[in-house]
Amino acid sequence: MTTPIAQIQQELVDEFAMFQDWQDRYEHLIGMAKGLQTIDPSRKLDDNLVRGCQSRVWLHGEKVDGKVCFTADSDALITKGIVALLVRVYSGHTPQEILGASSEFIDRIGLRQHLSPNRANGLSAMIDQMKHYALAFSA
Amino acid sequence: MISPAVNAAYDVESLRAEFPVLGEQVHGKSLVYFDNAATTQKPKQVIEAVDHYYRAYNSNVHRGAHMLSSLATEAQENAREALRAHINARRAHEVVFTAGTTASLNMAAGSLGQLLLKPGDEVLVTAMEHHANIVPWQFACERHGAKLKVVPITGEGELDLPVIPGLPRNPGLFTDQPGQAPNPGLFTDRTKILAIAHVSNTLGTINPVKELVAEAKRRGIATVVDGAQAIAHLPVDVQDLGCDLYAFSGHKMYAPTGIGVLYGREELLEQMPPWSGGGEMIDRVTFERTTYAGLPFKFEAGTPHIAGIIGLGAAVNWIESRGKEAMAAHEEALLEHATETLSAIDGLRIIGTAAKKVGVVSFVVEGVHHSDLGTLLDQQGIAVRTGHHCTQPLMQCFNITGTTRASFAPYNTIGEVDAMVAATRRAVNMLR
Known part of the structure; x- marks a missing residue:
């Protein structure tokens, strides 16, 4: 039985709430980046690049047993941490669950206010890309 | 500190x-602000000049038959004179107001391209140019069938100019020595325009613009200098540099965004065709034929960024007061x-x-x-x-x-x- 998306989001909000300062928050994000199971090198294609990010972000989705599984990578560590966070939330769920999930947890984590507008756009682009995969797999 | x-x-x-x-x-x-090459901060003298214009005499320039318009026109033309003196141009009407360096370079490439470029001609830029001093020339080359050529750089980020045996590096650059083949690859007999950064925005390199311009001039090549990164940091004397056109932005010299300058040598500006059409740039308009206003108005179609010009004038005064x-x-x-x-x-x-x-x-x-x-x-x-x-x-x-x-x-x-x-x-x- 998989944990519902909303519950994973709440776990992340609680995790980030423990941090008092920027350094802890970013160190946690960097830790998530280092723990991300990276994309198969053969999937690091230009076609899998997320448009709208300052650094390069590759995102690949595939459907396994009715669920969408995401793998990702980035050449920048903080960006990789952000995409790792999103993979943790959205990967392993049915297309319908992904399409129905809210993304307001990003604001509750307090991440967006610490991101430059460019990065915040990049983050939105990553979520959009994941939802596109879900939409394609829901057909 | x-x-x-x-x-x-x-x-x-x-x-x-x-x-x-x-x-x-x-x-x-x-705040530690180290993004000054992108835009500088503004001193209160500039902020107050812009504020005062909007509060006290906001009006259109060169058009109104009323007092406020006269004040705005006078303030704009005072700013032009301050800029003329600051870059040591010969005449105030050699200072054309634009929206910034990018607009200046687009005007330079568009108008000069139309004046000078023929199929097979060459425009010479350098490998360290900002996109604003590359892309407008690509447009011009495409339009006129010309070629863009590039001066390479060294690992230190200096222009890789020909070395002449027996002479120190750089002095004598591009000068054909008796008994030697002309320097290959750079200036050719098809080169019509040299467009070069005075200072590299990424590397900070100060280029030997005066020497390059002198050599280009000797060969009858028009010279355009992107001065965006130089104007706030180096003394800029356009007569001493000898260039035909010199472009810069206000916002990198403590003035507002959206205002800039294209300096042009009078004789060349007279020959260059106008680049935008509209109000203020005309002498007489009929549906058969339009004649153009004199300098600098031929290149200043439409209502200018008056507040920006006044802010730029205040910035120049501030720079000069501080030294x-x-x-x-x-x-x-x-x-x-x-x-x-x-x-x-x-x-x-x-x-x-x-x-x-x-x-x-x-x-x-x-x-x-x-x-x-x-x-x-x-x-x-x-x-x-x-x-x-x-x-x-x-x-x-x-x-x-x-x-x-x-x-x-x-x-x-x-x-x-x-x-x-x-x-x-x-x-x-x-x-x-």
Whole structure:
């Protein structure tokens, strides 16, 4: 039985709430980046690049047993941490669950206010890309 | 905040007090603003001049039959005269107001291209140009069937100019020596335009513009200089440089955004066709034929950015009151200190180590992505730019995707440089 998306989001909000300062928050994000199971090198294609990010972000989705599984990578560590966070939330769920999930947890984590507008756009682009995969797999 | 290395007579604190934004905090920390090559902060004299214009005499210029219009027109033309004096142009009407360097270079490439370029001709740029001094020339080349050629650079980030045997590097550059073949690859008998940055925005390199212009002139080649990064940091004397056109932005010299200048030598501006059509640039319009206004109005179609022009005039007065040379000497001390202390960081490499530089330090750190470094510096209150700095071909020359760039202004301090270096060390430790 998989944990519902909303519950994973709440776990992340609680995790980030423990941090008092920027350094802890970013160190946690960097830790998530280092723990991300990276994309198969053969999937690091230009076609899998997320448009709208300052650094390069590759995102690949595939459907396994009715669920969408995401793998990702980035050449920048903080960006990789952000995409790792999103993979943790959205990967392993049915297309319908992904399409129905809210993304307001990003604001509750307090991440967006610490991101430059460019990065915040990049983050939105990553979520959009994941939802596109879900939409394609829901057909 | 200031070390003995800096001239004791230079009062950085009183200068800082003139820039309201420097008192701001970001992420709860005192702002250290090192993104001056992108845009400088504005002194209160500039802010107040713009404010006063809108409060006291906002009106259109050169059109109204009323007092406010006269005041606005006078203020605009006073600003033009201040700019003329600042760059030592011969005539005030050689100063054309534009929206900024990019607009100036587009006008230069569009109009000069139409005047000079024929199929098979060549435009010469350098490998360190900003996209604004590449793309408009690509447009012009495409339109007229001309070719874009590029002066390469060295690993230090200097122009790779021909070396003449028996002579020191650079002096005598491009001069054909008796008994030697003409220098290949650069100027040819098809070269019509040389378009070159006075100072590189990414590397800080000061190019030997005067010498290049002299050689181009000898060959009858028109010369266009992108002065965006030079205007606030170097004395700019267009007559001494000898160039035909010189482009710069207000916002990189303490003035508002959206205003800039294209200086042009009168004789050339007279020959160049107008680039935008509309109000103010005409002499007489009929549906059969339109004749154009004289200089500078031929190139200033539409209502100008009057508040910006007035702010730019105030910025020029501010620079002159503070003294460009004293400010440049301070920036040089900051550059020297930053270069030395950053270089001590393990794995850090400075990109752009030319002998002559303005206060710009671009660097890469082994194993660290510039965008991560920029984010973690921002968290510590330090504003830098990261990325390709609108110089992608230059990034390709160095085989990198981007750099972190700190660029200095007269209001920065040695203490701020130390804060940046400490913050960089902290960020690098987190990211490795």
